[in-house]
Amino acid sequence: MTRTTPVHVVGEVLATKRAGAYRHLTIAAPGVPERFRAGNFVAISVGDGRLARRPLWIHRVKETGAYGPTLDVVVEPRGPGSTWLAELPVGAHVPVTGPLGRPFALPREPVSCVLVGEGYAAAPLFPLAARLRERGCPVSLVLAADDEAHLLSALEARRSARSVSVVTRDGSVGVRGDVAAQVDAVLERADADVVYAAGTTATLAAVAVAAERRGAWSQVALETPMACGTGLCQGCPVPVVAEDGVTRRVRACVDGPVIRGDRVHWDGLG
Amino acid sequence: MVASGCGGTGRELAPYVDLDGLDLVTRSITLDARAGGAAPRVAETPSGLVHAVGHQNPGLEHFLATELPWLVRAGVRVHVSVVGASIGEYAELARRLSRAPGVAGLEINLGSPDQAGEDLFEVREPYHAASVVAAVRREFPADRPVLAKLRPDLSRAVEGARAVHDAGASGVVLGDAVPAAMPDGRPGGLCGPAITPVALRCVREVTALLPDVEVVGAGGVDGPATARAFLAAGAVGVQVGAALLHDPTTVARVRAALADDLADDLADDLAGGPDDPERTL
Ligand SMILES: Cc1cc2nc3c(=O)[nH]c(=O)nc-3n(C[C@H](O)[C@H](O)[C@H](O)COP(=O)(O)OP(=O)(O)OC[C@H]3O[C@@H](n4cnc5c(N)ncnc54)[C@H](O)[C@@H]3O)c2cc1C
Ligand SMILES: Cc1cc2nc3c(=O)[nH]c(=O)nc-3n(C[C@H](O)[C@H](O)[C@H](O)COP(=O)(O)O)c2cc1C
Ligand code: FES
Numbered sequence: 237m238t239r240t241t242p243v244h245v246v247g248e249v250l251a252t253k254r255a256g257a258y259r260h261l262t263i264a265a266p267g268v269p270e271r272f273r274a275g276n277f278v279a280i281s282v283g284d285g286r287l288a289r290r291p292l293w294i295h296r297v298k299e300t301g302a303y304g305p306t307l308d309v310v311v312e313p314r315g316p317g318s319t320w321l322a323e324l325p326v327g328a329h330v331p332v333t334g335p336l337g338r339p340f341a342l343p344r345e346p347v348s349c350v351l352v353g354e355g356y357a358a359a360p361l362f363p364l365a366a367r368l369r370e371r372g373c374p375v376s377l378v379l380a381a382d383d384e385a386h387l388l389s390a391l392e393a394r395r396s397a398r399s400v401s402v403v404t405r406d407g408s409v410g411v412r413g414d415v416a417a418q419v420d421a422v423l424e425r426a427d428a429d430v431v432y433a434a435g436t437t438a439t440l441a442a443v444a445v446a447a448e449r450r451g452a453w454s455q456v457a458l459e460t461p462m463a464c465g466t467g468l469c470q471g472c473p474v475p476v477v478a479e480d481g482v483t484r485r486v487r488a489c490v491d492g493p494v495i496r497g498d499r500v501h502w503d504g505l506g
Numbered sequence: 507m508v509a510s511g512c513g514g515t516g517r518e519l520a521p522y523v524d525l526d527g528l529d530l531v532t533r534s535i536t537l538d539a540r541a542g543g544a545a546p547r548v549a550e551t552p553s554g555l556v557h558a559v560g561h562q563n564p565g566l567e568h569f570l571a572t573e574l575p576w577l578v579r580a581g582v583r584v585h586v587s588v589v590g591a592s593i594g595e596y597a598e599l600a601r602r603l604s605r606a607p608g609v610a611g612l613e614i615n616l617g618s619p620d621q622a623g624e625d626l627f628e629v630r631e632p633y634h635a636a637s638v639v640a641a642v643r644r645e646f647p648a649d650r651p652v653l654a655k656l657r658p659d660l661s662r663a664v665e666g667a668r669a670v671h672d673a674g675a676s677g678v679v680l681g682d683a684v685p686a687a688m689p690d691g692r693p694g695g696l697c698g699p700a701i702t703p704v705a706l707r708c709v710r711e712v713t714a715l716l717p718d719v720e721v722v723g724a725g726g727v728d729g730p731a732t733a734r735a736f737l738a739a740g741a742v743g744v745q746v747g748a749a750l751l752h753d754p755t756t757v758a759r760v761r762a763a764l765a766d767d768l769a770d771d772l773a774d775d776l777a778g779g780p781d782d783p784e785r786t787l
Contacts, residue, residue, distance in 0.1 A: 241521045244755050285553040287698050287752045331753060463548035463555065464751035467518035469511070470533070470559050471548035471751075485541055485562060490518060 240276075240335060242466070243267035247280075247332035249324050250303050256385035258356055259311045259322040260295070265332040269297035269305035274364035275457060275494040278309065278334030279465030282317045288463045290317045291489070293434070294335060295359035307334075310356045310388065336465050337493045340364050340432055340455050346372035347429035350422060351397070352443055354380045354415060354435025358388045360457060361434055365396035374398050376426040380415035380435065384408040399426075416442035420449070428452050433497070437505060444497025454497030460488035460505070475504035508757055509724050509747030510534055510587040510613060510655070511559060516577045522754040526581035528761075531745065532573070534589040534615045537599060539565035548751075549689050554700030554726075555748050556686045558693065560624060561589060566599060570606050578608030585653065589615040591625045593641045600645035600652075611651035613679060614642055616670075632662070632669035643674035651676035658684060658705040658725055667712045667719050677720035679745065680708045697748040702726035706739050713740025728756060730763030737764075 247265035254260075268278060272294055279289040296308040313322035324330065340360075343349070349368050353361040358379055365375045377397035381387040382405045393400045402410025403418060411418070416439045423431060423446055433443040434457035447454035463471035467490035474488045476499045483501050486492070507529040513519050516530055542562025549556045563569070569586075577584045586603050590596040596614065603609050616638060617629035629635050639654050646652055654670035656663060658681035667678045683695025684704060705725025713721050723736030724745035733744045744764075749756040 244522050244753065281752055285699070286550055287553070287555050287748060288548065288550040289752060333754065461546050461548075463550075463557075464754075466514075466751075466754050468514040468754065469548055469557070469751050470514075470542065470562050471546070471557070473542060473545050473547065473562070490514075 240271040240273070242271070242334050242336050244331065244333045246329050249326055249328045249330065250306060252324065252326060255310075255389065256387065257312060258386075258388075259313065261309050261311060261321070261324065262306050263309065263330070263332060264303045264306050265334070266305055268294075268332060268334045269299050269307050272297045272307065272335045272363075273339030274367055275337065275339035275360050276335030277337055277360075277465070277493065278307065278332050279336055279462070280309075280321065280333075281331040282320045284316070284320065286317060286320075288317075289333070289465050290321065291336070291459075291462050291465045292321075293357065293359040293457075294363070296363060310359045312356045312386070333466060337489055338491065338495075340457070340494050342367060342371060343373060343430050343453075346374075348376075348427050349373045350376045350378065350426045350428040350431045352378045352380065352415060352419065352422070352431065352433040352435065352439065353388065354439050355382070355386050356388065357434040357436075357457065357459065359434075361432060362388075362393060362396065364432060365393070369396050374426075376401070376422070376428070378403060378415060378422055379410075380404070380439070382406065415439055419443050419446040423447065423450055423452060430455070433457065437502075440497065441500075441502040444500060444502070448498050455494050456497045456500065458488050458493045458495060458500070460493070462489050465489045475501035477501050507531060507585075507722065507743055507745045508750065509745035510615065511557075512747040512750045515573050516580070516582055519750070519754060519757075520580070523758040525577075527583065528581075528757070529583045529585060529610070530577065531585045531587050531613050532569070533563055534561050534587040535563050535566055535569050535599065536561060536589055536591075537566050537595050539563065539568065543692070546688070549694070551696065551700065554696050554698035555751070556688055556694040556696050557683065557748075558688050558695070561626075566602060570602070574606060574608060583610040584608060585611045585613050585651075587613045587615050587655070588642070590627055592627050593637055596627065596638050597641040597645050600642040604646045609650070611653065611676070612642060612646055613653040613655055614638060614675070615655055615682075617657070632665045635666055636669040636673035639670045639673035639675045653677050653679050653722065655679040655682050657682045658701065658708040660704075660708055660711060663708040663712050664715050667716055667721070671716065671719045677722055677742070678712070679722045679724055680712060680741075681705050681724060697725065699726035699728055699732070702732060702735075706735060709736060709739040709741050727760065728752070730760055733760045733764060734767070
């Protein structure tokens with residue numbers, strides 16, 4: 237859970253790739269990949285006089301390559317900022333700050349881990365799975381999405397996870413349905429000690445509750461709207477319940493975005 | 507100078523700025539802790555941000571025990587922004603801060619644009635502002651600056667600046683965010699480049715009509731050019747606010763550029779000035 241010092245650099249887009257509904261960007265951003273831990277994100281500035289930054293999960297890093305250290309992000313174009321990012325051509329320059337936020341906490345022992353990722357938000361779970369495997373943890377990855385186009389590569393996931401299962405809302409691939417409704421069964425099957433989740437708030441809440449029910453640890457990656465991502469503006473409040481039962485508002489960007497699921501006051505969140 | 511509410515607790519700026527010697531205005535501190543407003547708190551508009559943070563802060567005691575000592579150790583010149591529910595609260599804040607080691611000065615928040623519905627002293631007339639300033643000045647040592655922060659409202663800026671100056675303010679900050687609405691209608695404050703022309707006009711007007719009043723400019727300072735525009739309008743310094751959310755290195759860049767300008771001026775001065783008629787060798 238240690239925090240590393242972020243850097244603010246001008247990144248260069250080295251490669252772009254369309255994958256289903258998403259755009260993968262490979263960005264040279266010296267200083268960021270070297271400091272990266274799974275669960276960190278970058279804050280990127282977008283153009284057209286837009287001042288709020290766009291936080292994006294770091295999906296992958298390469299510390300060495302022909303172009304030096306690089307990182308990959310997965311963008312789902314929907315609003316103006318993400319569309320702008322998805323249309324960036326190779327060679328474009330974008331201000332990048334990172335790595336930001338508290339990463340996923342790793343278990344000391346080789347315990348059974350379930351990772352639940354929904355849509356593009358599954359991005360940070362891939363490097364997490366690799367780290368957990370290095371530590372000898374059996375990893376079961378559940379990839380969920382509305383449909384096949386919004387599913388992050390299950391093929392790639394199989395490299396770092398012992399088992400990969402797929403759930404889509406429309407049943408276009410994998411099991412049909414809502415992942416939140418299946419969490420209990422998934423945790424049971426994997427005999428999970430720790431569960432990591434990234435996705436919509438509803439899914440994260442379901443995972444946190446399911447984990448608590450069976451006495452497992454949960455770590456959820458929150459996507460609270462953020463204006464700066466760096467802890468400066470207090471624009472990303474998350475109500476958390478401390479050990480003493482008192483609710484406080486912490487900042488998702490610096491006190492999270494990865495937080496113990498049992499600490500989040502879900503009803504008070506957005 | 508880092509504008510109030512835009513530098514986190516100060517620590518969050520450390521990766522991007524050399525804190526040693528940096529002037530930083532804290533987020534506005536109240537006597538008791540405040541939880542702040544509901545999310546979303548910051549909305550994007552063309553060339554601007556509307557914020558409705560609602561003065562989330564840990565309260566004076568916690569600030570004095572944890573945040574202030576850290577900032578002082580880091581070498582920050584700490585200007586504490588104070589805001590209260592009554593003149594008595596402002597005075598109490600000033601009294602306790604006057605005894606805290608390492609407080610370089612105060613900035614009086616005279617009614618934030620997002621305060622509606624919050625339990626805060628309402629500054630409607632210049633004499634309200636003057637009463638707050640006088641109460642704070644009485645409790646805070648005369649050799650340390652007390653800045654009064656005003657809204658960049660042209661119809662009120664000059665009389666407001668005159669009133670707080672007469673009440674003992676060392677200078678005024680022009681200005682705060684412009685009262686605006688969040689997308690859902692809640693009150694908020696507009697900041698960023700969108701308000702720069704408005705703030706520049708106020709700075710110009712006040713410095714022209716009240717040459718004795720020192721004005722610190724604020725409103726969309728996002729680089730050396732905007733900072734220089736405020737200085738050209740008569741400001742003695744500038745604050746950088748919302749731009750830090752977009753690029754946390756902004757204050758370092760502005761500081762370096764203005765220091766260079768100063769060094770250039772000094773060099774010109776020592777050389778007799780660039781177009782000094784006496785300059786014959
Ligand atoms: C920690 C974190 C990691 C993220 N990682 C990714 C990622 O890897 N890939 C990706 O495509 N997006 C990611 N997002 C969301 C992303 O930052 C943008 O908010 C999103 O792309 C929408 O921005 P926009 O300008 O396109 O649209 P906007 O016009 O801002 O919004 C479009 C829609 O997105 C919602 N929205 C706005 N801001 C946020 C926000 N900060 N978080 C969640 N929803 C928001 C709005 O309510 C609206 O429905 C992440 C957000 C957070 C907080
Ligand atoms: C997120 C945010 C929080 C702010 N909080 C405060 C505050 O607590 N007290 C205050 O006096 N001004 C506060 N302000 C106003 C700024 O200090 C500044 O006066 C204003 O935003 C105009 O400058 P700018 O355009 O450079 O941001 C805040 C501004 C923003 C964007
Ligand atoms: S987004 Fe600004 S403090 Fe978290």
